[in-house]
Amino acid sequence: MKNRKVVEVDNLTKTYFMPGGLSQQVLRGISFEINEGEFVAIMGHSGSGKSTLMNTLGCLDRPTSGKYFLAGQEVSKLTDDQLAVVRGKTLGFVFQNFNLLMKRTIADNVSLPLLYQGVSKKECYERASAMIERVGLKGYADRIPNQLSGGMQQRVAIARALINNPKIILADEPTGNLDSQTSDEIMSMFQDLNNEGITVILVTHEADVAMYAKRLLRIADGVIEYDGSIKDYFVKEDK
Amino acid sequence: MFKRIFGESWISITSYKLRTFLTTLGIMIGVAAVVLMVAVGQTVQNVIDESFASMGGNLLIVLPGASTSGGIRTAMGRPTVSRQDMDAMKDIKDVVTTSYASMSGVQAIYGKNNWSVAVTGTTPDYLDVGNWEINRGIAFTEKDLKAAASYVVLGQTVVDELFGFENPIGKTIRLQNIPFMVIGTLKSKGPGLTGDDQDNLILMPFTTLRQKIRGARQPQMINIGFVKVTTEDKLDAVMQRVNYLLRARHNLKENDDDDFTIRNMAELVAQVKKVGFYLSLLLGAIASISLVVGSIGIMNMMLVSVTERTREIGTRKALGAPNKWIMMQFLVESILISFMGSFMGLVLGVGLSQIGGVIFEQNVPISIWTVIVSVSVAIVVGILSGLFPAIKAMKLDPIDALRYQ
Numbered sequence: 001m002k003n004r005k006v007v008e009v010d011n012l013t014k015t016y017f018m019p020g021g022l023s024q025q026v027l028r029g030i031s032f033e034i035n036e037g038e039f040v041a042i043m044g045h046s047g048s049g050k051s052t053l054m055n056t057l058g059c060l061d062r063p064t065s066g067k068y069f070l071a072g073q074e075v076s077k078l079t080d081d082q083l084a085v086v087r088g089k090t091l092g093f094v095f096q097n098f099n100l101l102m103k104r105t106i107a108d109n110v111s112l113p114l115l116y117q118g119v120s121k122k123e124c125y126e127r128a129s130a131m132i133e134r135v136g137l138k139g140y141a142d143r144i145p146n147q148l149s150g151g152m153q154q155r156v157a158i159a160r161a162l163i164n165n166p167k168i169i170l171a172d173e174p175t176g177n178l179d180s181q182t183s184d185e186i187m188s189m190f191q192d193l194n195n196e197g198i199t200v201i202l203v204t205h206e207a208d209v210a211m212y213a214k215r216l217l218r219i220a221d222g223v224i225e226y227d228g229s230i231k232d233y234f235v236k237e238d239k
Numbered sequence: 240m241f242k243r244i245f246g247e248s249w250i251s252i253t254s255y256k257l258r259t260f261l262t263t264l265g266i267m268i269g270v271a272a273v274v275l276m277v278a279v280g281q282t283v284q285n286v287i288d289e290s291f292a293s294m295g296g297n298l299l300i301v302l303p304g305a306s307t308s309g310g311i312r313t314a315m316g317r318p319t320v321s322r323q324d325m326d327a328m329k330d331i332k333d334v335v336t337t338s339y340a341s342m343s344g345v346q347a348i349y350g351k352n353n354w355s356v357a358v359t360g361t362t363p364d365y366l367d368v369g370n371w372e373i374n375r376g377i378a379f380t381e382k383d384l385k386a387a388a389s390y391v392v393l394g395q396t397v398v399d400e401l402f403g404f405e406n407p408i409g410k411t412i413r414l415q416n417i418p419f420m421v422i423g424t425l426k427s428k429g430p431g432l433t434g435d436d437q438d439n440l441i442l443m444p445f446t447t448l449r450q451k452i453r454g455a456r457q458p459q460m461i462n463i464g465f466v467k468v469t470t471e472d473k474l475d476a477v478m479q480r481v482n483y484l485l486r487a488r489h490n491l492k493e494n495d496d497d498d499f500t501i502r503n504m505a506e507l508v509a510q511v512k513k514v515g516f517y518l519s520l521l522l523g524a525i526a527s528i529s530l531v532v533g534s535i536g537i538m539n540m541m542l543v544s545v546t547e548r549t550r551e552i553g554t555r556k557a558l559g560a561p562n563k564w565i566m567m568q569f570l571v572e573s574i575l576i577s578f579m580g581s582f583m584g585l586v587l588g589v590g591l592s593q594i595g596g597v598i599f600e601q602n603v604p605i606s607i608w609t610v611i612v613s614v615s616v617a618i619v620v621g622i623l624s625g626l627f628p629a630i631k632a633m634k635l636d637p638i639d640a641l642r643y644q
Contacts, residue, residue: 060638080562084562101551116558116564118240121243
């Protein structure tokens with residue numbers, strides 16, 4: 001596989017301005033690149049800027065300064081609606097608490113990103129059914145989330161993240177609400193997806209979850225503290 | 240795209256059935272109240288219109304006796320106007336015709352049936368000025384008037400009471416033991432403005448009443464006179480001329496008060512119509528209050544819904560929903576609720592007003608305007624009460640919304 005850059009972040013900063021003239025710089029000049037097909041874990045203590053970085057990478061937030069190229073497109077200065085289009089077409093989200101629509105069927109949930117791209121109802125259902133089968137939930141298309149276990153719900157969320165053929169899957173603590181056995185299942189699933197060539201960015205604070213990734217970005221006090229092989233990092237720490 | 244927004248909104252409101260139904264109820268009651276009250280107002284106005292139409296338009300009424308005398312109401316009904324006075328008015332400019340009447344209460348007998356009724360002695364023109372139509376048979380003529388013929392024309396109530404289903408034409412009835420031949424019957428007018436029975440009457444030539452019922456010694460005085468004028472705008476001018484004529488004929492001096500009263504029917508009609516109109520307006524305004532309360536209910540429910548569904552909004556935004564889409568979804572939800580409420584309210588209001596119409600034996604009209612106005616009100620109420628919550632939903636920051644518990 002060619003090493004095409006899918007994420008290119010250059011000197012990214014984020015400052016929150018609070019009323020009364022106070023301000024807090026959360027990201028202080030972050031630069032890195034992610035190539036297509038990588039499996040990257042972002043780690044850091046709470047308050048390290050990890051979540052802000054994730055929100056920026058997910059196009060939910062704009063940086064104060066610096067550049068962010070997502071699949072070759074500079075997205076740091078786009079409007080809300082332009083960002084919505086980018087999110088809908090190039091990103092797939094997996095959240096800690098699944099964020100499924102509890103009143104809607106599994107098929108409706110999985111096809112939700114397609115809704116905003118003008119895909120017809122029939123095609124939505126067909127593509128959703130295929131994706132539901134792919135994550136191992138064949139026959140569940142017309143159920144509602146409450147009838148499914150936590151692990152199954154997270155699989156639905158993964159199916160939803162995959163439905164629009166995204167460039168990157170962003171998983172924010174995807175196993176935070178799951179027991180260890182189910183966590184392993186979900187993480188194996190991410191590993192399988194990555195083996196198929198999908199770029200995965202994983203935010204976690206658990207080392208054993210992070211170990212599924214290949215590369216580690218460790219954030220501390222708004223700067224990158226470590227960027228390299230995940231095995232090397234933990235092997236060093238063990239010594 | 241709009242079809243998909245509509246679909247999403249529809250699923251959302253049908254997911255919370257009880258809440259949606261209760262919110263709909265508020266609008267439903269509001270619209271039903273408006274429809275019902277407008278129908279009541281319309282019916283009242285129609286009853287007024289019909290009652291006055293049955294009395295005839297463009298009409299001056301001449302009553303004997305002064306309405307006031309030196310500030311004091313006196314001599315009301317004192318016989319001062321004669322049939323000759325009324326006949327003389329026919330030569331006044333812009334007068335179509337005149338008529339007059341005199342009434343006496345009598346006991347009417349046919350076979351074993353007897354019935355107490357007011358007999359009206361009048362002229363053939365009375366049918367025209369009083370908007371009466373012949374149902375069966377014929378009316379009496381000027382010739383009958385001159386000859387004081389013993390002919391009577393019966394109102395529907397009298398026909399029912401004396402003859403039942405028997406054909407009264409050509410039959411003889413007795414009034415104060417004097418035989419009269421029934422030559423015609425009048426078309427029913429139904430109850431009058433005050434609920435009185437307008438059909439309980441017998442018409443006969445004025446001369447016949449005077450000679451046969453009252454006795455020939457009675458003077459040629461009348462109880463009421465009618466002056467039919469060409470057009471409504473001539474009423475005031477003709478009123479003046481009638482006044483001059485009567486004063487001259489009665490030899491009244493310059494300082495004498497009128498010994499008669501002239502009433503302008505059109506003026507009275509206009510005033511009563513105005514009262515009817517304001518009554519409709521008042522009823523509609525009161526009903527509108529419940530519509531306002533209903534729309535506040537929608538806004539309240541939508542605000543709760545937006546707060547409750549903050550996470551859903553965040554998720555939708557993260558997955559690529561544009562702001563406009565989010566706003567439209569919530570706006571369409573509130574429009575749908577108010578539209579359904581209005582439709583049910585319309586059905587309820589129309590239904591109740593028709594049931595009321597049956598109970599009170601009135602024809603209750605439902606105008607197309609009631610339908611158009613309630614549907615437009617529904618859309619406006621839906622937009623107004625949904626706009627603020629929808630904008631609130633649109634402005635939610637996806638990061639905060641996703642974190643919301």
